[in-house]
Amino acid sequence: MIKNKEERTFQAIGNVFMMIFALLAIIPIILIIISSLTDNDTLIKYGYTFFPQKWSTYAYTYVFQSGNNVLHCYFNSFFVTAVGTVISLTITTMLAYALSRKGLPGRNVMTFLVFFTMLFNGGLVPTYINYTSVFNIKNTYWALLIPRLLMNAFNVLLMKSYFVTSVPDEILEAASIDGASEFKTFYKVALPLAQPIVATIALFNGIAYWNDWMNGYVYLTDATDLYTIQNLLNRMIQNIQYLSNSASLSNASVGLASIPSVSVRMALAVLGILPIIVIYPLIQNNFVKGITLGGVKG
Amino acid sequence: MPTENIATRQGKKKSFQKFKKYLPIYLMAFPGFLYLFINNYMPLPGLVVAFKTYSARLGIWGSPWAGLANFKYLFASDAWLITRNTILYNVAFIIVNTILSIFVAIILSELTSPLKKFYQSSILLPFLVSSVIVSYLVFAFLSSDNGFINNTILKHFGMKGISWYSTTKYWPFILIFVNAWKSVGYSSIIYLATILGFDRSYYEAATIDGASKMQQITWITLPMLKSTVIMLTLMAVGRIFYSDFGLFYQVPQNSGALLPVTNTIDTYVYRGLLELGNISMSAAAGFYQSIVGFVLVLGANLAVRKIDKDSALF
Numbered sequence: 346m347i348k349n350k351e352e353r354t355f356q357a358i359g360n361v362f363m364m365i366f367a368l369l370a371i372i373p374i375i376l377i378i379i380s381s382l383t384d385n386d387t388l389i390k391y392g393y394t395f396f397p398q399k400w401s402t403y404a405y406t407y408v409f410q411s412g413n414n415v416l417h418c419y420f421n422s423f424f425v426t427a428v429g430t431v432i433s434l435t436i437t438t439m440l441a442y443a444l445s446r447k448g449l450p451g452r453n454v455m456t457f458l459v460f461f462t463m464l465f466n467g468g469l470v471p472t473y474i475n476y477t478s479v480f481n482i483k484n485t486y487w488a489l490l491i492p493r494l495l496m497n498a499f500n501v502l503l504m505k506s507y508f509v510t511s512v513p514d515e516i517l518e519a520a521s522i523d524g525a526s527e528f529k530t531f532y533k534v535a536l537p538l539a540q541p542i543v544a545t546i547a548l549f550n551g552i553a554y555w556n557d558w559m560n561g562y563v564y565l566t567d568a569t570d571l572y573t574i575q576n577l578l579n580r581m582i583q584n585i586q587y588l589s590n591s592a593s594l595s596n597a598s599v600g601l602a603s604i605p606s607v608s609v610r611m612a613l614a615v616l617g618i619l620p621i622i623v624i625y626p627l628i629q630n631n632f633v634k635g636i637t638l639g640g641v642k643g
Numbered sequence: 644m645p646t647e648n649i650a651t652r653q654g655k656k657k658s659f660q661k662f663k664k665y666l667p668i669y670l671m672a673f674p675g676f677l678y679l680f681i682n683n684y685m686p687l688p689g690l691v692v693a694f695k696t697y698s699a700r701l702g703i704w705g706s707p708w709a710g711l712a713n714f715k716y717l718f719a720s721d722a723w724l725i726t727r728n729t730i731l732y733n734v735a736f737i738i739v740n741t742i743l744s745i746f747v748a749i750i751l752s753e754l755t756s757p758l759k760k761f762y763q764s765s766i767l768l769p770f771l772v773s774s775v776i777v778s779y780l781v782f783a784f785l786s787s788d789n790g791f792i793n794n795t796i797l798k799h800f801g802m803k804g805i806s807w808y809s810t811t812k813y814w815p816f817i818l819i820f821v822n823a824w825k826s827v828g829y830s831s832i833i834y835l836a837t838i839l840g841f842d843r844s845y846y847e848a849a850t851i852d853g854a855s856k857m858q859q860i861t862w863i864t865l866p867m868l869k870s871t872v873i874m875l876t877l878m879a880v881g882r883i884f885y886s887d888f889g890l891f892y893q894v895p896q897n898s899g900a901l902l903p904v905t906n907t908i909d910t911y912v913y914r915g916l917l918e919l920g921n922i923s924m925s926a927a928a929g930f931y932q933s934i935v936g937f938v939l940v941l942g943a944n945l946a947v948r949k950i951d952k953d954s955a956l957f
Contacts, residue, residue, distance in 0.1 A: 355856045359750040360758065366747060367765035370824065373780040374768070376791060380783060392794025393783045440675030443668045450665065455672065462683040465937045468929035469912050470922060471689025472682070474703060479685070496678050527667035556773035559888065563917065579775045582782065582896065607789060614779040621771050629764055636829060637836040 374618065381405070381611035388607045404612035415577065415613065422555060422573040423620075425489045429554040433495050434547050438539075441501050442531050445508035446517075456505075463498045473563065486571060488564035494553055500546050503639055507542040508535060545635035548628050555620065574617050581610055693930035697922045713927035721911060725928070729907040732891075733883045735819050736826075737876055743827045745868065748834035749860055767828035774889025781821060781894050809900040818905070821894055822887070830875070837871045838864060874947055881943030884936040888913065908932045 376393055384399035391398070408415050443449065444456050466472075472492065482488045512535045520530040536543065558575035565571050572580065688703070693713055695706040751763060772780070784791045785807040793804035807813060841864070849859050886907040895905045908928055915925025948955040 351855050351857075355753065356755060359754050360756050363747070363750055363754065363756075363758070363762040366827075367762045370765045370769050370828065373783065373824075374772070376783050377780060388789060392789040393786070393791045394795055395791075436674040436678060439671035443672035443675075446665075446668055449668055450661065455676075458676070459679065462679055464940050465933065466683060467686040467690055468933050469909075470692060470916055470926040470929045471686035473916060474689050474692065475681075475686040478699070478702065480681070491678075492682065495682070496675055498679075501675065527664075528671070531671065552771055556771070558773060558775045558893075575773055575775045578779065579893070582775070582778060611779070611783070614776050617776050618772055622768075625764070625768065625771065629767070633763075633767070633832055636832045 374622075377611050377614050381608055381615045383608055385606075385608045393611075401608070404608040407609055408612055408616070415574075415616075417570065418572045418574045418577040419616065421489070421571060422575065425486070425573060426551055426554040429490050429494060430547055430551045432490070433550045433554075434543065437496050437500050437504060437546060437550075438536070438543060439531070440496070441504035442508055442535055444501070444505045445512070447514060456502075459498045459501050463502075469563075476564065483564050484566060484568035484571070489557075489560050489571065489573065492560050492564065494550075494557060494560065499639070500549060504539070504542050504546055507539055507638070512538045541631070541634065542638070544631050545638065548632055549635060552621070574613070578610075578613055578617055581613065690926070690930050690933065692923065692926040695923060695926075697926065699922075709923065713923045714931070717924055717927045717931070721906070722928070722931070724903065725906050725908045725911045728904065729886050729909075730883055732815075732818065732822075732886065732907065733879070735815070736822050737879045739819055739823050740826055740830055741872060741876065743823055744830040744834050745865075745872070747827060747831040748838055749864055751831070751835050752838040752864075753856065753860075763828075763832075765828075766831065769825045770829045772825070774887070774893040777821065777825065777889070778893040778896060781817070782896070785817075808896060808898045811901055811904045814895060814901055814904045818890065818894065822890060825890075833875065834868065834871065837868060841867055870951060873950060877943045877947050881940040882936075884908065884932055884939055886910075 376395060379395055379397065380388060380393045381404050382400050382402060383394075383397040384401040385403065387397050387399045440459070444452060444459065446452070449455075476482050476488075476492055480487070482491065516534055516538075517530055520534045521527075525533065556575065558573070558579050561571070561573055561576035562579060565576065569580075692703055692706070694709060694711070695703070696709045696712075697703070697706045701707075747766065751759060754762075756762075769777075782790070785793075787793055787804055787806045787808070790804075790807070792807075797804055805813075807817075845863050845867075846859055849863060854862070886909045888909045891905050891907045891910045892913065895901045898905075908931075912925045912929045912932070915921045915928065919925075944955050
């Protein structure tokens with residue numbers, strides 16, 4: 346009897362705490378969603394609130410009608426995320442597979458070269474000088490794709506240990522005896538067995554690309570037409586006038602005065618997290634698995 | 644002698660065959676290494692900029708040497724402030740996040756509610772939000788004109804609005820809160836996975852002996868979590884010289900008035916390089932971070948290795 350009572354108290358208190366934490370986590374996101382749907386005058390008068398007096402979808406109509414600029418940035422985000430994730434996944438997987446092959450001459454040295462990049466890095470200044478003066482990637486698409494994000498040692502080593510533990514040598518040997526080429530063995534035998542980790546790393550890469558603002562911020566100094574949605578948001582919060590200026594260039598019929606900058610800004614922030622919220626239910630399990638794999642080992 | 648000759652010739656032939664056999668594997672590794680070379684190794688000689696009076700026109704090697712002048716200046720001016728901020732924030736993050744994550748993980752592990760999935764999904768979601776959008780979320784609460792706190796909460800209590808983005812004293816709490824908001828979901832998953840891996844027979848035995856839930860948590864779960872806590876804390880200590888640039892740069896909206904409490908080594912390096920054009924100073928701070936950071940990672944790993952060899956990075 347006492348046990349049950351204690352259990353019930355624990356469950357009740359536990360639920361209360363978790364409910365508070367869960368709400369704290371999502372309330373800010375709900376606030377910007379509501380703000381983006383609030384009438385702009387109401388916003389200016391009463392500020393951001395959870396129960397606005399007047400609702401309006403004007404911010405979204407505005408974005409989609411006049412926002413060539415916005416849709417262009419949105420397209421850039423999707424493009425960079427898609428291309429970046431594919432390239433990133435390809436080179437990460439191939440390198441991880443190579444490092445997982447026992448008997449590969451030079452394997453230890455190669456693993457160390459990958460690992461060392463986790464211990465020591467030159468930091469922003471040498472990297473910036475390298476990319477700008479040697480490779481001239483300033484104000485090009487390459488700037489969004491290549492620096493920092495294309496491959497990281499942690500993902501490579503995570504994947505390598507997955508290959509080592511879940512792709513048995515005997516299977517690879519059998520494939521080789523059957524006359525399959527090394528590349529075919531990788532593609533047809535190893536890759537399908539490593540499918541869970543491939544999905545997880547693809548997810549990590551995709552989110553890193555979608556959320557990245559720093560590459561654009563550092564390397565796109567003039568080429569605002571290459572901005573991703575994150576760069577646009579970043580630029581806007583720094584300079585609220587930016588959208589008004591560029592919108593008035595592309596669509597002269599929208600007067601500067603009528604631009605509902607406050608709710609429009611919130612609508613853009615919502616558009617910025619929308620893809621993540623949409624795919625979140627689908628990816629969540631895989632994501633949690635990935636965190637567990639990486640967290641326990643590294 | 645001829646037999647030996649044949650042996651070496653066969654050896655050569657063998658190693659050539661071996662190389663030929665593994666050639667496709669090297670080819671597979673090549674793009675990855677090419678990237679590491681470009682992104683990680685090629686910039687390393689550029690660290691020398693910290694010892695130069697850098698001019699973009701003259702390039703890294705053409706710029707005149709400055710000896711230790713950049714470091715002398717750095718340590719006479721901002722080094723103390725940025726080091727203090729970086730380390731103290733990291734210490735606060737480690738303590739607050741560890742306590743909250745363990746708390747959440749323990750509750751989630753014991754909870755039988757159908758809402759469990761909802762709780763877990765909700766607290767993990769902030770981890771997927773970019774720093775730029777986090778700065779919008781924070782702005783929605785703290786903006787002095789339209790912010791939720793000034794306009795709704797403080798007004799409700801008849802209090803005057805606070806201009807958050809120019810008052811330093813609140814920011815240590817705001818940043819610790821925002822950081823916890825973003826990362827507790829992530830680390831609680833690691834702790835939860837650890838707890839779910841524990842041998843259930845301890846708990847069964849304790850229940851038979853009449854131990855209450857609180858007693859089980861205090862005497863079984865927490866002691867068994869100890870090694871994971873130590874491991875993750877040591878890893879975090881290894882990264883104590885690094886800070887989340889987005890958190891310290893975006894969330895305070897690069898506000899100059901807040902610099903004394905928001906400037907970390909990473910934001911300092913960024914501002915020196917791209918806002919103030921003081922590349923040599925920025926390089927000196929970056930060099931300082933790379934070297935100390937390297938020593939700390941090595942130290943933390945040695946410590947982890949001593950405790951549990953399998954958990955160490957190397």
